Amino acid sequence: MGMRTIQEIQQKSEKLSIGLMSGTSLDGVDTALVRIKKTGLEAKVELIHFITHPYPEGFKEKLLEISTPGKGSVDDICRYNVVLGEIFAEAVKALLNKAGVNSGEVDFIGSHGQTVHHLPKPERSFNYTITSTLQLAEPSVIAKRTGILTVADFRPADMALGGQGAPMAPHLDFTLFRSAEKNRALLNIGGIANFTILARECSLNDVIAFDTGPGNMVIDLLMNRLFSSSFDENGEIASSGRISEQLLSFALKHPYFEKPPPKSTGREEFGAAFCEKFLAESERLYCSKKDIITTASELTVRSIMAALEKFVAPEVATDEMIVSGGGTGNRYIMAGLGTAAGAFPVTVIDEYGIPSAAKEAILFAVLANETICGNPSNVPSTTGARERTILGKICF
Numbered sequence: 001m002g003m004r005t006i007q008e009i010q011q012k013s014e015k016l017s018i019g020l021m022s023g024t025s026l027d028g029v030d031t032a033l034v035r036i037k038k039t040g041l042e043a044k045v046e047l048i049h050f051i052t053h054p055y056p057e058g059f060k061e062k063l064l065e066i067s068t069p070g071k072g073s074v075d076d077i078c079r080y081n082v083v084l085g086e087i088f089a090e091a092v093k094a095l096l097n098k099a100g101v102n103s104g105e106v107d108f109i110g111s112h113g114q115t116v117h118h119l120p121k122p123e124r125s126f127n128y129t130i131t132s133t134l135q136l137a138e139p140s141v142i143a144k145r146t147g148i149l150t151v152a153d154f155r156p157a158d159m160a161l162g163g164q165g166a167p168m169a170p171h172l173d174f175t176l177f178r179s180a181e182k183n184r185a186l187l188n189i190g191g192i193a194n195f196t197i198l199a200r201e202c203s204l205n206d207v208i209a210f211d212t213g214p215g216n217m218v219i220d221l222l223m224n225r226l227f228s229s230s231f232d233e234n235g236e237i238a239s240s241g242r243i244s245e246q247l248l249s250f251a252l253k254h255p256y257f258e259k260p261p262p263k264s265t266g267r268e269e270f271g272a273a274f275c276e277k278f279l280a281e282s283e284r285l286y287c288s289k290k291d292i293i294t295t296a297s298e299l300t301v302r303s304i305m306a307a308l309e310k311f312v313a314p315e316v317a318t319d320e321m322i323v324s325g326g327g328t329g330n331r332y333i334m335a336g337l338g339t340a341a342g343a344f345p346v347t348v349i350d351e352y353g354i355p356s357a358a359k360e361a362i363l364f365a366v367l368a369n370e371t372i373c374g375n376p377s378n379v380p381s382t383t384g385a386r387e388r389t390i391l392g393k394i395c396f
Contacts, residue, residue: 003149003396009107009372013037016048018095018148019365020088020111022137024191024266025216025231025326026063028054029091032361033099033106039373041175041204045366049099050358053091059083060230067116068272077116077136084114085141092146103147110368110392111152112168112360113137118155118266120164131159139395151368154391158378163385166264167194170209170379171370172363174198177352182319185308186349187337188359189327191217192266193304196382199316208315209382210261212307213254214270215327218296221275226289235332238297241290250281251299252306261311262384300327301336324349328356367391 009015019032031051037044055063066072066080088111096103113135122129139152155165173186173196186196193215197208216231223229223237232238256269282292308318321341327333328348338346349356370377376388 003143003147004107006149006372006394009149010374012107015107015369016101016105017365017369018092018106018109019361019363019368020091020109020137020142021360021364022112022114023360024115025220026055026060026114026191027326028052029088030357030361031091031095032358032365033095033101034362034365036366036369039369040375043175043366043369045176045362047354047358047362048101049095050355050361051091051095051098052357053087053094055087063114063116064272067267072116081136081138082141084136085138086145088113088137089142089145092142092148106148108368108372109142109146109148109150110364110366110371111137111139111142111150112154112364113139113152115266118165118264118268120159120166120264131164133159133165139393143395150395151371151392152395153393154364154367157389157391158383158385161385161387161389163378163380163383164262164264165383167196167209167211167382168367169194169360169363170196170207170382171377172359172366173209174204174207174379175366177322178202183316185312185318185321187304187321187323189215189300189323189325189333190360191215191220192270193300193327195304195307195312197312197316200319204379205381207379207381208261208312209379210307210311211264213256213265213303214300215325216300216330217267217270218275218278218299219293219330221272222278222293222296225275225279226292232293232297232330232332235297235330237290237293238330238332239294241288241292241294243298244282244285244287244291244295246285247278247282247287247292247295248298248302251278251295252302257303257306262382294332297330297332298336300333301340304337305340318344320344321346322349322352323347324354324356324359326357
């Protein structure tokens with residue numbers, strides 16, 4: 001069976017889609033096979049199969065290099081855009097093989113790609129006021145290698161309308177988790193942590209969502225530097241050290257934490273340059289390596305809870321926090337959130353039938369469905385865009 005046309009896909013009441021996501025943690029390609037019924041806010045979503053397809057050895061370091069200003073070259077960005085396209089296509093094939101599904105059965109792919117730079121703050125350039133973002137993993141390569149129509153590059157349309165191009169999760173969060181009884185705070189902890197706040201009986205226009213600051217990103221960079229490890233497994237190092245309140249206070253002075261929503265952030269603010277300053281301050285304070293990791297982990301917890309208190313609590317009293325993303329595997333962070341939450345429960349999204357690691361891949365399958373069907377899927381109340389719009393670009 002050849003690649004389906006947009007019209008053929010639109011006419012189907014049930015579609016089979018693949019979502020692809022690689023976040024700021026640079027762990028690999030999260031790959032989800034998803035069955036979707038209907039469209040818009042009435043869509044029904046079923047996860048069929050999920051894998052994380054690892055990056056080749058040494059590739060994460062190359063991605064970090066091209067994501068760091070002054071280090072990556074335009075040649076490498078050009079090359080790795082195509083290399084990532086090949087890797088994402090391999091991830092699709094690996095998923096289909098494990099799920100026992102033929103590529104001809106899949107209607108479309110939704111690919112976020114790999115963010116290498118995100119500049120949501122307006123700036124002047126040649127008399128134009130612009131914002132910009134760059135995600136690699138060439139969708140034409142994905143489409144040609146798999147034979148499946150591919151939707152990608154979701155952020156720029158929102159940014160062209162004055163938005164931040166993030167967060168992208170509110171559409172899915174509202175579709176799946178809005179409630180008539182509870183005020184829900186959906187927290188995703190990837191490299192960056194972000195909230196979607198759904199007040200009981202809220203409309204889409206009432207949704208609050210924003211990036212709170214670092215999730216795993218700072219911890220991972222410091223673990224690599226101090227322990228030659230890619231992450232703190234189960235939060236074991238963090239759990240064995242002590243918090244340096246002076247170092248934590250230094251980190252919390254970053255201006256991003258005081259900036260009101262809508263807002264988004266990434267490696268540009270909490271990447272290598274931030275970690276160098278963090279390490280320099282830790283040396284001045286004579287912190288041990290373990291204490292540095294503990295304090296970085298506490299930064300994630302406190303910045304999340306401070307954002308909830310400062311930007312959400314005045315409007316919505318949280319009844320339940322539902323956590324997803326790689327951070328759910330960090331026991332130190334999860335215990336810290338539970339303790340800080342106090343009156344309301346902190347649960348993981350797995351309890352609602354969605355694996356923590358799969359949520360964002362599912363999101364891009366759903367966003368691609370909206371694009372194919374001609375529906376807007378940004379949420380201007382959370383991104384700051386002037387209006388709703390269809391997201392993404394389609395490759396055959």
